[in-house]
Amino acid sequence: MQYSSFPKRYLHTTIGFMKKTPHNLKGKTTSDQKWLVRQLNDPYVKASRVHNYRCRSAFKLLEIVDKYSILKPGDNVIDCGAAPGAWSQIAVQRVNSAGANAELPRGTVVGIDLLNIAPLDGAHFLSSHDVTDPVTHARLQELLPNAKADVILSDMAPNASGFKDMDHEKLITMCLSLVDLSEKILQPGGSLVCKYWDGFLAHTLQNRLSAVFESVRSLKPKASRKESAEKYFLGKMYKKIK
Numbered sequence: 001m002q003y004s005s006f007p008k009r010y011l012h013t014t015i016g017f018m019k020k021t022p023h024n025l026k027g028k029t030t031s032d033q034k035w036l037v038r039q040l041n042d043p044y045v046k047a048s049r050v051h052n053y054r055c056r057s058a059f060k061l062l063e064i065v066d067k068y069s070i071l072k073p074g075d076n077v078i079d080c081g082a083a084p085g086a087w088s089q090i091a092v093q094r095v096n097s098a099g100a101n102a103e104l105p106r107g108t109v110v111g112i113d114l115l116n117i118a119p120l121d122g123a124h125f126l127s128s129h130d131v132t133d134p135v136t137h138a139r140l141q142e143l144l145p146n147a148k149a150d151v152i153l154s155d156m157a158p159n160a161s162g163f164k165d166m167d168h169e170k171l172i173t174m175c176l177s178l179v180d181l182s183e184k185i186l187q188p189g190g191s192l193v194c195k196y197w198d199g200f201l202a203h204t205l206q207n208r209l210s211a212v213f214e215s216v217r218s219l220k221p222k223a224s225r226k227e228s229a230e231k232y233f234l235g236k237m238y239k240k241i242k
Helices: 003-009 031-042 045-050 056-068 086-095 134-143 165-183 202-212
Strands: 076-080 107-115 123-127 148-156 186-197 215-221 230-238
Touching: 045 123, 056 086, 056 230, 076 165, 086 107, 086 123, 086 148, 107 134, 123 134, 123 165, 134 165, 148 165, 165 186, 165 202, 186 202, 202 215
Parallel strands: 076 107, 076 148, 107 123, 148 186
Antiparallel strands: 186 230, 215 230
């Protein structure tokens, strides 16, 4: 199902729905209470349950892949920071890695995370693995056909420290490590989607991406909360640097 159909059928919210408040807030901190209210009134949370996606972030990727035509049947995909697995769910569907359609090419999906990821048909998960570790890179090359990927996805982020600039810098560093991974594993012509938090180092990441991708654009999917600094870079047409 295409992303464009979701807002009409599943993301419609009534005034009554938007006024819902959670029960049993006694003992909860103010921040916990705000989070619970936001979750209850979030149409993407509701839609993720309807479609059995592991979290609402699935809709961020759906918008990107539908609008910019990435993730095709037969593609080999690496999902970095994969837990709990919502992006891998989308990738499995789009590249046909579970073989749901016997008439289409069958792709490969490999997810990586420091956390444990529950099994998913059509995906191979490397739990307790660091995406920057050369050992992980070697394992990826073993799992990917011809040791190459067509698409690298990343929704990973560091644990928040409470210091905005420090967290921003950490995430940019993580994203820069994906450029290094691209040089080892990404097919010429391949694509990279990576989350970043907007800030003073965003241009550094954009410049690095522009050096190895023909096209680089910054995106803010509708499912990304307006108040969040979260954005995504999409690099297309990877050009192997000799």
